[in-house]
Amino acid sequence: MGKVLTAVLGLALLGGGAWYALQRTAAVDSSASGSSAPKRQLDNVRGAASRIESEADARAKELEAKMRTD
DSSP states (O other): OOHHHHHHHOOOOOOHHHHHHHHHHHHHTTTTTSSSSHHHHHHHHHHHHHHHHHHHHHHHHHHHHHHOOO
């Protein structure tokens, strides 16, 4: 009887935790203004990649100019 009660309480805790996590996620997503979190994250990554690429391009041009003057 004790093992069954422990199993039922464990499943209830797991279910409650899952429900809480899903409800909290739904509340956060519904408060987003117009765009979803994954889209914002992807936009941030694209922006960072573009910035890194342009910085690398600028460094390459500086190095090329320095090599020509030497």
